[in-house]
Amino acid sequence: MDFSFTEEQEILRDTAKRFIQNECGTEFVKQLVDGNREFTDEIWQKMVELGWTSILIPEEYDGLGLSFVDLSVILEEMGKGPLPGPFTSSVVLAGETIRLAENPQKAQHYLSRLGAGEIRGTLAWAEEGDLNMWDNINLSARVQGDAFILDGRKVFVPHADQADFVVCVALCEGETALFVVDIPCPGLKINKIDTLDRTTSLCLLDFGSTPIPRDALLAKGKSAETVLGSVLNRINVAYALDMVGGGQKVLDIGVEYAKTRIQFGQPIGAFQAIKHKAAELLMEIEGARSIVYYAAWAQDQEGTESTVSASAAKVFCTEMYRNVTKEVLQILGGIGFSWEHELHIFLKRAKCLGTLFGDVSFHREKLAVALNY
DSSP: OOOSOOHHHHHHHHHHHHHHHHHSOHHHHHHHHTTSOOOOHHHHHHHHHTTGGGSSSOGGGTSOOOOHHHHHHHHHHHHTTTOOSSHHIIIIIIHHHHHHHTOHHHHHHHHHHHHTTSOOEEEEOOOSSOTTOTTOOOOEEEEETTEEEEEEEEEEEETGGGOSEEEEEEEETTEEEEEEEESSOTTEEEEEEOOSOTTSOEEEEEEEEEEEEGGGEEEETHHHHHHHHHHHHHHHHHHHHHHHHHHHHHHHHHHHHHHHOEETTEEGGGSHHHHHHHHHHHHHHHHHHHHHHHHHHHTTSOSTHHHHHHHHHHHHHHHHHHHHHHHHHHHHGGGGGSSSSTHHHHHHHHHHHTTTTSOHHHHHHHHHHHTTO
16 A cells, blocks of 8 residues: 655645745744734635645535545644634535535525635634533524524634634534534624634634524534534544644744753763653654654544544644644753744643543543543
8 A cells, every 4th residue: 555645735835835834934923823813815816726725625616526535734833823814614514514514505606706715714613611521512492483592602713703604513402413604693702702813713613593594404413413523533534633743833832942042061962861862852743743644644534533533633643743832841941931933822722622622531442432441
C-alpha cells in the first residue's frame, strides 16, 4: 500500500503554505489577537478563488468532489498560521452536515453557494451544562402552524458571528433533529463569547421562541443522529490536523531559538537536555501526524473505523499539542512568557481546539464504547 501523498496533494500543500505565509503570517495573527486586525472578506475570497471552499462539495453542486485527505493537507498548513476565520466551520461543520444529510432540496440551495464562497455556515451543537454529554440537547423545536418554534440556547458555536446560516441540533417530538436556520432570523440573538483563544470566534446563540419555516428541517431521528455523528468525527479530525500543524510550527520556533540563543559560550541547542527534549517532541508530532492522516482517510470509508480513528486522533493530537507548547515554552524561557512572542497564541489555541466538540475524557470514553470495553 502506498502511503505517500499524490502530486496533486503536494501542490495543495505548497499552495496552502505560501498562502499562510503571505496572507496570514505571524504579524497578521499577532495584530488580530491584539484587536488591530480582522479576518476580512478579501482573505476569504482569495481562499474561494483557490477552490478550497468547494473541495468536499460534489461535482453535481459545482464542487470539486475531492477526498477528506485532500482537504487535510490544507488544514495542517492552516494550523501553522494559525489561520483565524470561519473556514473549518463553514467547510466541515456546515458543508458536510448538509452534504451527508442527503437532502436534495437543501443541498441544491446551500452547497453550490457554499462552494462559491457566497455564504458561510456553522453548526450549533453544544449546550450549557456538561459539554461532554452526547445527549445534552435541550433546544426544543415544536410545531406551530406552518412553522417550527425554536426555544433554548447553544454555546461555543464556532464563527456564528460570521455565518449566513447555522445548522442547529434540537429535540423535535422526542427525537434528535437538524434544522437549517438562516441568519438574520427574528428572535435569534448571537453574542460573541470572550474566550482565551482569540483566533477562534465562539458564540452564544439565544433562540427566544424563534420561528423558522417547516422546510428548515434537514433531518430527523436516526438519520439526524447518523449525520451528526459523522460530522462530529470530521470536525475532530479537522481540529486534530490543525493541532499537528500548530505543533510542528511551535517546535520549529523552539529549534530555531535553540540554534541562536547563546549561553555559556555556545547555542543552547548544543546541550543534551535541549536535544533530547526536541527529539522527543518531534516523535510526538510525527506519531500524531500518522494517526490523524489515517483518521482523515477513514472518514471516506464505511464502518466504525471512522469513529474510532477520529476519537483516537483527537486524544493524541490534543495531548501532543499541549505538551509541545508547554515544553517549547521551557526552551524559550522568559521570552516565551511575553505577550510580544507568538507562542502564547498557539498555547491558547491548543487549549481551545482540544476542548471543542469533545475533550480528551469525552473521546476516551467514546473509544471505550466503540471498542466494547
